[in-house]
Amino acid sequence: MSTVDSSGGRFGSQGVDMDLSLLMAITKEIVGTHQLQDLPWKVVEEVGLRLGIPYTGFALATRKGELVFSAAHGGRADHRALLSDGSRTALLPAGQGIAGRALRERHTQIVRDVSADRDYFAVPWLADTRVEVCIPVLRAGEVLGILDLQSPDPDAFPQDLVSKVESIAPLIGVAIETAGAISALEDSNRQLQLSEAVSRIVVGAANVSDLASRVAIKIREEFGVECVAVFRAQAREGALDLAGCASEPGFGGPLSTQARHGQGLVGRVAQSACALVFDSVVEPTREDALCSESQSELCVPLASTGRVAGVLHLASVVPRRFGPRDAQLLEAAAVPIAHAMASAVAMDRLEQLRNELSSMIVHDLRNPLMVVLTALRVLERVSAVQEDPRCQRYLRNASVAGDELLRMIGSLLDLQKLESGEINLQRTVFSLGDVVQRVVAGSQILAEVEEVDLDAEIASDLPPIKADLDLVLRTVENLVGNAVKFTPSGGRVRARVRRASREELASRSMTAGGGLLVDVVDSGEGIPEEDQERIFEKFGVVESRRRRVKVSTGLGLAMCKLVISAHKGSIWVESRPGAGARFVFILPLE
Numbered sequence: 001m002s003t004v005d006s007s008g009g010r011f012g013s014q015g016v017d018m019d020l021s022l023l024m025a026i027t028k029e030i031v032g033t034h035q036l037q038d039l040p041w042k043v044v045e046e047v048g049l050r051l052g053i054p055y056t057g058f059a060l061a062t063r064k065g066e067l068v069f070s071a072a073h074g075g076r077a078d079h080r081a082l083l084s085d086g087s088r089t090a091l092l093p094a095g096q097g098i099a100g101r102a103l104r105e106r107h108t109q110i111v112r113d114v115s116a117d118r119d120y121f122a123v124p125w126l127a128d129t130r131v132e133v134c135i136p137v138l139r140a141g142e143v144l145g146i147l148d149l150q151s152p153d154p155d156a157f158p159q160d161l162v163s164k165v166e167s168i169a170p171l172i173g174v175a176i177e178t179a180g181a182i183s184a185l186e187d188s189n190r191q192l193q194l195s196e197a198v199s200r201i202v203v204g205a206a207n208v209s210d211l212a213s214r215v216a217i218k219i220r221e222e223f224g225v226e227c228v229a230v231f232r233a234q235a236r237e238g239a240l241d242l243a244g245c246a247s248e249p250g251f252g253g254p255l256s257t258q259a260r261h262g263q264g265l266v267g268r269v270a271q272s273a274c275a276l277v278f279d280s281v282v283e284p285t286r287e288d289a290l291c292s293e294s295q296s297e298l299c300v301p302l303a304s305t306g307r308v309a310g311v312l313h314l315a316s317v318v319p320r321r322f323g324p325r326d327a328q329l330l331e332a333a334a335v336p337i338a339h340a341m342a343s344a345v346a347m348d349r350l351e352q353l354r355n356e357l358s359s360m361i362v363h364d365l366r367n368p369l370m371v372v373l374t375a376l377r378v379l380e381r382v383s384a385v386q387e388d389p390r391c392q393r394y395l396r397n398a399s400v401a402g403d404e405l406l407r408m409i410g411s412l413l414d415l416q417k418l419e420s421g422e423i424n425l426q427r428t429v430f431s432l433g434d435v436v437q438r439v440v441a442g443s444q445i446l447a448e449v450e451e452v453d454l455d456a457e458i459a460s461d462l463p464p465i466k467a468d469l470d471l472v473l474r475t476v477e478n479l480v481g482n483a484v485k486f487t488p489s490g491g492r493v494r495a496r497v498r499r500a501s502r503e504e505l506a507s508r509s510m511t512a513g514g515g516l517l518v519d520v521v522d523s524g525e526g527i528p529e530e531d532q533e534r535i536f537e538k539f540g541v542v543e544s545r546r547r548r549v550k551v552s553t554g555l556g557l558a559m560c561k562l563v564i565s566a567h568k569g570s571i572w573v574e575s576r577p578g579a580g581a582r583f584v585f586i587l588p589l590e
Contacts, residue, residue, distance in 0.1 A: 026050055027171045036179040040071035043172055047165065048073035055126060057148040061103055065094030067146055097121030099146045102134035106143055108166060109134045112154045128152040135166055139173035208232060208344040212244025215337055220246045227315040231259060231266055232341060233308055240270055240311060266311045269299040273308050275327040279320050298322035300330040304338035366409050373402045400446050407477060414474065418562040425468040425566060432465050432516050433458040433497045439476045440495050443484060451489035459498040465516055467587055471563045478556035479583045483522040491523040500586045508570040513590030521582045527575040536561045
């Protein structure tokens with residue numbers, strides 16, 4: 001094989017001796033490359049190195065008519081460094097240069113003197129070029145790319161050499177088409193895997209902040225970037241707030257936690273509902289970067305039912321880190337994230353409305369209810385009522401219902417304080433057994449109304465406990481009241497107090513100092529396993545098989561859980577359908 005003088009001399013005296021075996025070797029290597037990002041490098045290496053061409057470049061054509069040069073062999077060292085890592089590219093705008101003309105006219109362009117060609121596009125690292133040959137790579141009539149050959153010698157590319165390279169071009173087109181199909185399949189598989197992972201996150205997320213944080217962590221792991229932020233669109237017009245962020249240790253993180261529609265990269269994406277890329281190579285300075293350290297950023301809208309629910313923002317310290325494939329992958333994963341975020345925002349709003357309703361009930365209904373209960377107490381002393389058993393029963397039932405409603409209102413107030421952290425435990429030393437006895441005695445009227453047998457079983461060796469007497473009393477009242485309410489007529493409820501065993505303490509990670517165990521056992525219909533965590537939520541709903549309706553657990557059990565947790569204790573339920581329920585809590589002695 002003849003060679004080219006690296007200093008720009010002519011081919012050797014034997015001319016260009018390209019035999020069939022050399023062509024087969026070149027095409028075999030090119031067609032055997034199935035990764036689209038590796039193919040341009042394989043093309044320039046095989047054609048440039050084997051044929052001894054001073055400079056060989058390869059560009060893929062975009063739908064907009066642009067040429068993206070992502071691989072080059074030869075030329076000055078700084079040009080090789082520019083494209084050496086495979087993630088960087090040089091963009092030739094549509095219609096520019098001799099390569100752009102070859103794309104437009106769809107046939108080979110041979111220019112023996114580039115200085116006399118008005119379309120020649122000079123680059124610093126190829127300042128001594130005299131001759132340029134641009135060969136289009138066609139497939140089914142479409143130009144997929146351009147093979148660009150350059151040399152300082154005007155006689156470097158005789159027609160037979162050009163014809164030989166042109167014969168390789170269709171096979172390069174086949175390789176591009178094959179590699180593109182494989183890349184598309186890989187992208188689809190990656191999109192599916194990411195969407196499945198996101199869907200699992202969506203199911204397990206408790207609220208907007210939890211959802212955003214989990215999504216940010218997963219996206220950062222998937223893309224291997226330094227920072228991922230999730231912004232949420234607020235109900236107020238034009239505002240976006242940072243809902244969750246995951247960043248590499250030491251990375252600067254977000255400069256601002258807020259954005260507005262139309263302002264900055266996040267704001268423009270929220271307004272246009274289109275993905276945008278920032279790159280420091282294209283935009284050297286920009287005030288709205290996610291972080292001062294980021295060199296490239298990708299923003300994708302989280303759109304649900306035609307409305308942007310938020311924005312996904314990725315940042316990297318590597319220039320030109322993000323491309324169209326990254327945007328397409330994120331846009332596919334953004335759909336379930338957007339739906340989940342919209343639902344989570346709605347749930348957060350519902351929770352806010354519930355809290356506002358609770359506040360209204362506490363402040364506006366407590367005093368009128370106290371007036372009603374006081375009137376009932378006065379009526380009970382009227383001689384005419386005392387002489388009429390039916391009136392006595394009605395008044396007693398009304399008083400029981402009023403007391404239960406008053407306890408619910410008190411629970412609302414306590415629950416709000418416990419959730420906000422505003423309540424301080426007023427610890428005193430008391431007998432937990434006496435508390436349980438007191439609650440059981442005070443609940444006998446309710447048990448008689450419900451026709452349920454209620455009793456207590458108190459161990460004799462109980463040490464005193466130091467805790468908030470009022471909150472513990474409320475907890476026992478809630479557990480006993482619920483047990484009586486959900487036990488059918490003729491059933492039995494038993495409240496018991498004893499020392500917790502070592503095994504019971506260990507199972508709840510409460511090994512130090514010991515503890516006292518209270519359990520309330522009923523003979524009701526039981527609680528399905530899938531509902532046993534839900535009943536400790538505010539307004540949790542479970543299905544009553546006996547009543548054939550869905551029943552709200554109200555606020556009592558949610559308050560119980562917060563009270564016991566505030567005391568560093570543990571509360572749980574043991575039950576199975578048809579076999580009653582056993583509610584248990586342990587309070588530590590120290």
